[in-house]
Amino acid sequence: MDAARATQPTPRVINLEGDDRFVPTEVLRGAYIHYAESQNPSAPPFVRFEAEGMEMGIVRSEVPEIARGVSSLLTRSLEDAKDEHGGHLPARIVERVQTDIISPHGVAHLWGTEGHRFVLSRAVDRTTSEMVATILVARRKGTIFFFTGRYNNIRHSTIEETVDFDQPAGTNPEQKWFAQFAFPRPIQFKPPAFHHIANFVVAKEHRGKRLSRFFLDALLAKYARDRMVARGNPIEHSQYLLCGRGFWQIGDPPWLVRMERLGFELRWGAESFFLEHDWAPLPAIHDDQGRCISNLAYNRSFGLPERYEGTTPARPSELHLLERVPEVMRLAQDPRAKLQYFQTMFHFT
Numbered sequence: 001m002d003a004a005r006a007t008q009p010t011p012r013v014i015n016l017e018g019d020d021r022f023v024p025t026e027v028l029r030g031a032y033i034h035y036a037e038s039q040n041p042s043a044p045p046f047v048r049f050e051a052e053g054m055e056m057g058i059v060r061s062e063v064p065e066i067a068r069g070v071s072s073l074l075t076r077s078l079e080d081a082k083d084e085h086g087g088h089l090p091a092r093i094v095e096r097v098q099t100d101i102i103s104p105h106g107v108a109h110l111w112g113t114e115g116h117r118f119v120l121s122r123a124v125d126r127t128t129s130e131m132v133a134t135i136l137v138a139r140r141k142g143t144i145f146f147f148t149g150r151y152n153n154i155r156h157s158t159i160e161e162t163v164d165f166d167q168p169a170g171t172n173p174e175q176k177w178f179a180q181f182a183f184p185r186p187i188q189f190k191p192p193a194f195h196h197i198a199n200f201v202v203a204k205e206h207r208g209k210r211l212s213r214f215f216l217d218a219l220l221a222k223y224a225r226d227r228m229v230a231r232g233n234p235i236e237h238s239q240y241l242l243c244g245r246g247f248w249q250i251g252d253p254p255w256l257v258r259m260e261r262l263g264f265e266l267r268w269g270a271e272s273f274f275l276e277h278d279w280a281p282l283p284a285i286h287d288d289q290g291r292c293i294s295n296l297a298y299n300r301s302f303g304l305p306e307r308y309e310g311t312t313p314a315r316p317s318e319l320h321l322l323e324r325v326p327e328v329m330r331l332a333q334d335p336r337a338k339l340q341y342f343q344t345m346f347h348f349t
């Protein structure tokens with residue numbers, strides 16, 4: 001890390017440096033984005049919460065100190081998802097994401113270019129700030145940050161043209177990349193007008209203090225246009241507002257419980273699965289005691305198919321994929337299928 005750090009401002013390395021979340025306040029303030037067409041152009045390009053000693057704003061993620069700080073928050077958090085640490089992912093997958101997606105280089109140049117990178121921070125002393133939480137929100141409502149490991153930053157409206165659904169997985173043309181996944185139909189993959197969110201993380205040192213709730217509430221109160229209009233909230237900053245209907249998340253299975261606690265709702269029938277083939281075996285799955293478990297047991301541990309038996313969505317809407325629910329229930333009971341992601345939504349109004 002040190003050699004790479006010395007020569008590159010945003011290196012493509014696994015960044016487990018906890019102290020990177022501390023940055024000079026001057027650098028943080030300089031990284032906030034000022035939106036020239038803001039309806040309140042003379043306001044500061046961030047929001048302060050005096051009582052809590054906090055501030056939040058959209059930063060330029062290519063600022064090296066910011067990229068490293070955000071990378072550190074995300075990388076240290078994802079480390080816990082390794083199965084050797086009791087998490088749900090093989091170490092090799094985690095390390096690929098840590099290197100390619102959430103390294104300082106990834107934060108600065110991959111999804112960050114298509115998203116608003118929000119940072120919540122607290123003042124440590126007169127000159128130092130600590131980044132305590134972050135979230136990436138797609139600027140455009142049609143952006144999908146990732147679609148399998150092979151596509152980043154695609155637009156939902158052109159998904160069928162952008163994505164080669166017939167591509168081979170490797171050298172054998174008979175073995176197709178997309179045969180390894182069961183997804184909703186491309187046209188229905190994303191709910192229209194919802195902003196894709198990713199990288200929603202609270203620093204490990206600050207978990208369990210309701211900070212994620214505070215962050216989310218602040219984001220909605222100060223940046224979600226329709227909610228602000230509905231509640232008569234003034235625009236207190238000179239940054240962008242979020243003009244979509246809500247947030248949309250493609251979430252790892254263990255996240256569903258926490259996201260539901262925060263007010264996100266499951267998008268019914270939008271689950272995706274890995275499909276195992278002789279030529280594409282899936283890595284062994286371990287439970288939190290380290291014992292090997294089957295795909296079926298894994299699916300069941302996240303309530304599938306039971307969660308869909310004899311119930312209807314709490315908030316019925318056209319955004320759910322109700323007609324796909326039977327297919328999800330069938331997949332959940334297919335020994336070759338392993339739950340990959342849930343989708344969740346959060347409505348601004």
Ligand SMILES: CC(C)(COP(=O)(O)OP(=O)(O)OC[C@H]1O[C@@H](n2cnc3c(N)ncnc32)[C@H](O)[C@@H]1OP(=O)(O)O)[C@@H](O)C(=O)NCCC(=O)NCCS
Binds near residue numbers: 198207210213
């Ligand atoms: C999920 C996360 C953002 C929550 O942040 P936090 O500030 O510690 O959470 P809060 O203290 O604000 O708690 C918010 C709610 O979530 C619940 N919650 C938090 N962590 C949880 C967990 N690991 N499992 C289940 N529920 C959890 C809390 O009980 C609380 O619900 P309640 O108010 O009804 O009791 C944080 O744990 C984190 O960064 N996790 C790793 C990354 C991640 O999973 N991100 C989510 C998907 S992008």
